[in-house]
Amino acid sequence: GDSVTQMEGPVTLSEEAFLTINCTYTATGYPSLFWYVQYPGEGLQLLLKATKADDKGSNKGFEATYRKETTSFHLEKGSVQVSDSAVYFCALSSGGGNKLTFGTGTQLKVEL
């Protein structure tokens, strides 16, 4: 079955540091890949997505590239801010349906 593996957190960074959160997946066919973010006390929000190999999703300074050869979708940001502190979930959807398979989530804490 489908699965998503994320690096374990929590990740603690200083403001303006470079962020990478690793995500790899196993899926049948050609899945769509997503990063969702959950701010404290809020529901999950879509951060970015990519639907085919070599696509790059980007939003709010975050980027992730769909790498079919390494089955990865690592999340990166060049300079994090305190407001980026949240839990980040990598997810995939395959088979043409709407079901999402999530990774375990990675908590990010950005300090001044």
Add this chain to the structure above:
Amino acid sequence: GAVVSQHPSRVICKSGTSVKIECRSLDFQATTMFWYRQFPKKSLMLMATSNEGSKATYEQGVEKDKFLINHASLTLSTLTVTSAHPEDSSFYICSAPGHGSYNEQFFGPGTRLTVL
């Protein structure tokens, strides 16, 4: 973007009682909604797919008699945890898919259930 609400945001109940959680799509219609359970430091686990006008589809290992789902209208799905026990304490989240082609989901803020 589309908004999904949940009510209540948190509930505390005694063991053996039943608790109903509502999930509403506020500005769009959803013939399908999804219910997830999130354990501390764990991923979201899909429990079931709620289908308007038909029975819910439950994931393997989820007791359908324990977690009753009713998709009453195109904007409302309810999850009822029957005869709740402490091990049912968790964070329950619903979502509804958008109408685009990339399976984007819109999530509710979640309901924290604590069973004493």
